[in-house]
Amino acid sequence: GVDTLLRIPPSELKTHNKRDDAWTxxxxxxxxxxxxxxxxxxxxxxxxxxxxxxxxxxxxxxHAWVNADYMLDTCMVGFLTGERS
Ligand code: HEM
Incomplete structure (x- = not known):
């Protein structure tokens, strides 16, 4: 649910770059x-x-016409932030 979403800085996003652990x-x-x-x-x-x-x-x-927001709704883990927020 929305209460479990994270604030994710680029440095953390960067660690999820593997085939078995991929975030974007x-x-x-x-x-x-x-x-x-x-x-x-x-x-x-x-x-x-x-x-x-x-x-x-x-x-x-x-593919700007693809609705990623809708397609990946259940895969959402949080919001991208600046490095210090
Ligand atoms: C096709 C989703 C990221 C390259 C598609 C299609 C969907 C999709 C739904 C079919 C679109 C259609 O037929 O009109 C997504 C989602 C992404 C993503 C949800 C992000 C999470 C990417 C990225 C690239 C890419 C980063 C390139 C680096 C392609 C290509 C096709 C395609 C080349 C065409 C395949 C074909 O018709 O032969 N994608 N995509 N996609 N996507 Fe993605």
């Missing part, structure tokens, strides 16, 4: 994409390019 940020929201990886129509390799970092630009470049 899109439009300020951080998602655990680990379990979505095998289902991505564009393939795991492409999706892993945004693991551990802010994927907003790459996501928008490839």
């Amino acid at each position: 940020a899109i439009n300020g929201k951080v998602y655990n994409i680990t379990h979505y990886l095998p289902f991505h129509p564009g393939g795991e390799k492409e999706l892993m390019r945004v693991a551990g970092r802010d994927g907003t630009k790459l996501f928008m470049l490839t």
Whole structure:
């Protein structure tokens, strides 16, 4: 639920960059994409390019029409913050 969402700085996001522990940020929201990886129509390799970092630009470049907010709602772990917040 919303009460369990985290505030996640880039340095923490960066640690979740593995195939079995992959997070990404899109439009300020951080998602655990680990379990979505095998289902991505564009393939795991492409999706892993945004693991551990802010994927907003790459996501928008490839398919701005895809509603990630809706698709990944249950995978949301928190909000991307600045390094010191
Ligand atoms: C296709 C979701 C990230 C590359 C798709 C499609 C969805 C999707 C739903 C099908 C779209 C359609 O047919 O209109 C997502 C989600 C992402 C994500 C939820 C983030 C969590 C990325 C990233 C890349 C990428 C970061 C590239 C680095 C592609 C490509 C296709 C695709 C190349 C086209 C596959 C094809 O039609 O052959 N993605 N995507 N995606 N995605 Fe992603």
